Amino acid sequence: MVNSKLIALLPDLASFILIVDEGSFTAAAKKLNVTPSALSKLVTRLEQALSVKLFERTTRTLIITPTGQQIYDQAIVMVNAAQQAWELSTTDHTKPTGALTIAAPEAFLNSVLQPFVIPFLQQYPSIQLKLRVADGEIDLLKDGIDVAFKLTDKPDENLVLKEIGKTNLVLCASPEYIEAKGIPVHPTELVNHDCLYLAETATDNIWDFFRDDEFHSVAVSGPYAVNHSQMRLNGVKQALGIGIFHDFVITQAIESREVVPILPDWTIKSNYHGVVAMQYSQTKYMPARLRVFIDYITKALNEKLNPVIPKTTM
The missing domain is CATH 3.40.190.10 (Periplasmic binding protein-like II)
Structure with a gap:
């Protein structure tokens, strides 16, 4: 059962995230079309409700506290989930449009994905593609990732797995x-x-x-x-x-x-040996932009990822 007190805090938590992302009350206030003093009062109210200190404040700097960082990390998951819910209700799922965030290891992104990025965007001009280099562990929901490519023999069991090749x-x-x-x-x-x-x-x-x-x-x-x-x-x-x-x-x-x-x-x-795994969150209502990207890349990489290494000798 949802806590009624928590519901009341949700708008303040969303504003708190924006303040952290923008780095100041002034910058966040411009985005929200409110005054910096209103945001300062909001943070004070949130600190009192949570019984924690979120920021160390001086006249020139705004530094998030360790506890504030932990609360931010949890709150950003909430906002990303809300963003997905909003997209589900506003996006026409028959048309590939909107933003996609793709994460992949540096070598794979540079050597394999890069040649297909521009042709994909030319074919689907209503899609905005954001690429991130990610060689370590990725939390798709927390990091706002739609699709993650991993070079591994241990794919994430909590995500949909599509093997699109092997790597040696x-x-x-x-x-x-x-x-x-x-x-x-x-x-x-x-x-x-x-x-x-x-x-x-x-x-x-x-x-x-x-x-x-x-x-x-x-x-x-x-x-x-x-x-x-x-x-x-x-x-x-x-x-x-x-x-x-x-x-x-x-x-x-x-x-x-x-x-x-x-x-x-x-x-x-090594840690980067095994299958080339394309992973994404399980959803009954897959946005068209995600579906066309998965189909396009799967087809494009069908032959790319299984090169025959010539055994050249001196």
């Missing part, structure tokens, strides 16, 4: 590096080579290799670590060391012989 990891180096340093013939030999890794977590330099019943976990090191696939690939091309990349990132460089696959008979696993 490929170890490679430039011909110049191999000529200078040699080519490893076994994973354990990588400890004697310069290796380029992500540097996102403390264990990103631990590379796991599988072949039949054999397994090796190798701690690598090198002169360059960066969690941006294209920058890391540029380092490999310029003979800084050996790197690991998704097949969709590295195929073209292999075909042009800028880089050479290493240890192609071994399977490499």
Whole structure:
């Protein structure tokens, strides 16, 4: 049963969110067409109702408190849900129109999705597409995401899952590096080579290799670590060391012989290994803009995501 006191707080919570997003009473007041003093009184009323302090205020700054941040995080879920409810009641679901927010890992967004964005918008000019780089965990409702692409072997069980391909990891180096340093013939030999890794977590330099019943976990090191696939690939091309990349990132460089696959008979696993999962919230009333995006991207990526990696050798 809905708490009647909570219902009375909902408008104030929505205004509180806008104040946080805008960073000041003045900016939020302009959006709401009220005075800054009215918003200041609103926040005081909300603080009294919740028995917490939401902001640290000075004459020049407005800083949200830790408790205020927690309340904001919960309230934004409420507002996003209300936004979806409003769209359901106002949008003609037979016409693809409105905004879509899409989240995807940087490498996938840059190498795979990017070529299809402009053609999609040209075909559906009434849709506004917002793209976000998201390499970590995503809360679709809280973050206002319509569709999330994930490279994983553990998709979110609470979301609709559409597998649109698989992704494998490929170890490679430039011909110049191999000529200078040699080519490893076994994973354990990588400890004697310069290796380029992500540097996102403390264990990103631990590379796991599988072949039949054999397994090796190798701690690598090198002169360059960066969690941006294209920058890391540029380092490999310029003979800084050996790197690991998704097949969709590295195929073209292999075909042009800028880089050479290493240890192609071994399977490499990481947090970003497995299926390419397109996930979205379960809904009985799917907006037309979401439906056409899912159909368009599924068809467009049908062949894109399963490249055959040539086993080029020196």
